[in-house]
Amino acid sequence: MKAGLMIALLLWMTLCVELAWPDRLPSGCLMIPLAVAAACWLRNSLGVVLFSFILLLSWIARPVGLPLAAIVSPIIIAAFLLRTGHSGREGSRVSVAASGLLQLPLLVVLVSVLHQAAIHASGFQGPAVSDAASVVGHQFIELIQALVQDPGRFANNTLAVLLIAVPFSVVLNILLVLSDELGLRRNLQAGRDIYGF
């Protein structure tokens, strides 16, 4: 619970940082790696709740496009956490460590792409609709149309985010692996007890 509170505070501060300099920091470049790392650190439902909640709060604070990352990412994170719990048993120690070092950046890339796709679609001007349900459905269509019609701008914006997010996530991942090796992660130990590895 203490770890959860500390992580919630950290995520809150990250949201403050991103809102303090919106013109210097692309949206989600710090928050997404930290939220993914928080979920990987806790490895329980609280981690998934914190991860989803900060993405949702970020979208409410800056409601650009659809909250695609907040809708889809919790399921991805849950699937990832459950899968890594099982797959960790197999392979040599080196290969497990190597795959572990890649997991967090890959997740960050995936969530960042979802986040940027929604932002990219918001700049696309479609026909006006008035009904709330139509608006939501229409935004999904706009999302696909925008990605097809202007992929260059989407790639540039995503690259701008990833240039900060990926190195940051690599550093966080190294910290996670180190803390695991040094026995600082009690939750992982609990997971090992559960899965028997």
Next chain:
Amino acid sequence: MTASSGCNAMRAETYRLRMWLTAISMSLLSAIALVADSCGLLSGFRTRLHDSLSPGRLLLVSLGNVGDAADGSVERAEGQNARQNISDETANDGIELQYQQSEMQRRQLLLENARLRNQLRQQAMLQQVDDLVTTNSAGFDTGGTNSSLHRFLVTPARVISSRGLADSLRDLIVDAGKVAGVTRSELIVDGSGWLLDKGTDYQVSAGDRVLAGAVVVGRVAQTARWVSLVQPVTDPEFSARVQLMRTSSQGQFFGAEGILTGSQGPSDSGVDADSECEIHGIPYTEAVSVGDDVVSADINGTNGPRLYFGRVSRAEFLQGGQWSIRVRPAVASLQLDDVGIVRLDLNLPAPGSGEEAKP
């Protein structure tokens, strides 16, 4: 041993189930938030969220400013080289800025011309009255001072969140709230120009930089301690008294007055339906034409500086004997970063200044 492994399997199953339930619940919550936002139910929560984030954000911004000041000496040393590089990159921005400034100047000149023409007309009328009526006005004390009971202040604010591009502007959150004295229904203007309630009557001479006619962005809808929510001019619930300003061969004239309201519904033309306003209450006997400028008639019922709303994009007769007028708001073409909040303030004389009313 078997009991232990069975217990572990059950715990693993519970863990897995809990994870999936949490993930699906959070996804559903996000989807519900999306629908709620589409219905406009999240505006109040968004204001409170920004308000709660503001102390940390303001602290970081202030720390950043301190850091910028410390780095200033180093930056000045490298300034020459940097300026050379930046000048190439900002050439295009400069052209855009020049265009915006010239457009702003044009609006100011239009307003000033119309005001002077009105003044001239009033002077002529007064002259006629003076010729007809011979009244000794020595007993009337007009005061001889230029002081007004009220004045308009502009509180600068930064836009910290918007719904996206200006064309699809729905909500806007600015970083000025109750702490800055902002209250509901105050007008928001584009922050690229300043607003003054002084003209030639106040010894402002030619050549002085007097800016007026700032573009109206919207109105404060909600205020929190640190932030305020802005209702843009295109919101259907927005309304303001406006006056048309016509450009004829003889110059600019103030025309008919009406009520401007937002209109986000689909229009018949289907072009830029999201960013149009309507003017109601102008009878068919008044002259209206496409291209007329729309300026404020008053600010919350008080006479004040003229603010610019936009330009008439369509004008048609209605069967009820009124005009159906559509306005393209000027804010739709602006990139909003800094804005100003226009506040009415009482201009009371300070105690002991000798300006108190005498019995």
